[in-house]
Amino acid sequence: MRFRDFHRNVQVRIGLSFLSGTANNMVLPFMSIYFSGKLGDTLAGLVVILGILAGVVAGIIGGYYSDRFGRKKLMLAAEIGWMLCFLLMAAANSPWWESPIATFNLMIIVSICWGIHGPANEAMLLDATQPEERKFMYAIMYWVNNLSFAIAGMAGAFLFKSYLFELFIALSVIGLITGIVTYVFIQDDYKPQIMAKSNKTKGKRPSIWTNYRQVLLDKTFLIFTIASLLLVSVEFHLGNYVAVRLGKEMIDAPFLPWLTNAWRIDGFQMLGFIRTENTVLVVVLSVFMGVLMRRFKDRNVLFIGYACYIAGYSYLAYSNHPALLLLSMLIATIGELMYVPIKQAYLGNMAPDHSRSSYMALYGMVYRGATFLGGLGVILGGMLSSWLMASLIAISGVIGMGMFYSILSQLEERKQGYFAAANSSFMEANKAGLDSTS
Missing domain, CATH: 1.20.1250.20 (MFS general substrate transporter like domains)
Structure with a gap:
């Protein structure tokens, strides 16, 4: 295409x-x-x-x-x-x-x-x-x-x-x-649908609470959102806990550990290098990775990408070796490039036509929640060792990956246009909302 x-x-x-x-x-x-x-x-x-x-x-x-x-x-x-x-x-x-x-x-x-x-x-x-x-x-x-x-x-x-x-x-x-x-x-082809069960309720619009109750009753979407929150928060620790840790722990470190007289940097410089590396790699490798991954099954690419992403960012929360930190960011970025398009495509297939904006609105809370968890990581990092923080970050990512695996069959069904769970929850919530306003 x-x-x-x-x-x-x-x-x-x-x-x-x-x-x-x-x-x-x-x-x-x-x-x-x-x-x-x-x-x-x-x-x-x-x-x-x-x-x-x-x-x-x-x-x-x-x-x-x-x-x-x-x-x-x-x-x-x-x-x-x-x-x-x-x-x-x-x-x-x-x-x-x-x-x-x-x-x-x-x-x-x-x-x-x-x-x-x-x-x-x-x-x-x-x-x-x-x-x-x-x-x-x-x-x-x-x-x-x-x-x-x-x-x-x-x-x-x-x-x-x-x-x-x-x-x-x-x-x-x-x-x-x-x-x-x-x-x-922009051409707006969307035609709003108002579902009603009888002439008595015809033309009535479900309330905002009824609308979002429908979305929350969709267990597949709820698991998808929580899993995404846990996985996105893995990266958000970079600008929070990892930044604070490097600033405190990395003081005039040699760029290559085995050469003590080599170029030396501090934690703030290291953070700048890591961020720049991530941005440059995404810009340079995105198209290449997309073409390369076409020959493999989406589910294999998704979970291998998750594994690389979690391993890379978890190591960033532990190590103080500049060269190894750059290598771990390379691994994490490659994993990110592998999983992001596939996960976003699954998200796009998640919602029925009649409530796509509502689904996207609730999914948007993932990034706000990840921001909160990133801030919480700074607080915990003041009390826990770096290896324990790295372990917690890895565990949250693995739990998120496991949650994705548990709903993979439902995600594949929705890719084919099958929305039985979402549509039944919509009918139930819509009926309840209309009955309450009658």
Whole structure:
């Protein structure tokens, strides 16, 4: 399959994802530094926490209404919302007016807009693809997102401090372009369905609670989500526990342990090398790995990838040898490149047509949960030895891998379009919700 074979919606969204991702990553990862300098560490942390909470709530609400009214309307509303927010942020950081408090509040609204946009965008991509296309689609999107992050990280480091006003103007312009392109070129083929059991309930819409109760009754999806949380958290320890441990333990270490007079580095430099290695490897190897893995069965690639990923990141939580840390990151990244497209394709096949946005909204909590577990790892790391922390990280990953294995047959069934469990839970929850409103 080739890129030009995708539905126009997918082609447009991949292009916009690269454009907006590059612009956003030039600014937003550095905003914690901005708020820390302007408002202090406490408020800098507060904006992160409030942003996560606002995104979760907005995602749940957005997923519900996207399944009721269609994808395009909510995507446009969110894109217009963050365009206006970035324009106001530019005004609040202009040569004529400076207001960190206004910027603080606008960042929360931006998080709300992302929460609304995410489930609708994910569902629209699934609406426009067939199961056999999704692994390739997610492989391309994974590569595009990492490429935009790599470009933006370098550019933002040089531009953020001196050209913040201009960067916010650029973000608002790109938001305008994104909204126009979405309005003109995105085709919303989704037709909302309202299920009813009788004339008495015909036309009634199930409540938001009934809608999400349906999703939570889907045991396969629930296991998939918990397994994903455990596996994603393995990587999230890199920016938390591993970063703190390396900063404390690696002091002027020789790059090659057997050559004590060789080049020496500290933990912060090591962390920078590891992160750069991960990003470069993803950008360089993504397409190659996708082509190479086509000849093997998806289930074999998935679990071998998981094993490499867990082993690599677990060793990062233990070792202080620079060369071996780089080797373990190579192994972890190869594993990540193997499993991500396949796992995302399974996720795309998980939800029935009538509730894709709702499923994507709840799945979005995986990354918020992984952020929480990453922070918890820092606390535990202050009390436990590095080998014990590495063991706990490995155990959580292995449990997640085991949970995936337990539902593999159901995942394969949904790949073929069989949704008996999900549809029965929808009918049960829908009937209960309609009865309660009668």
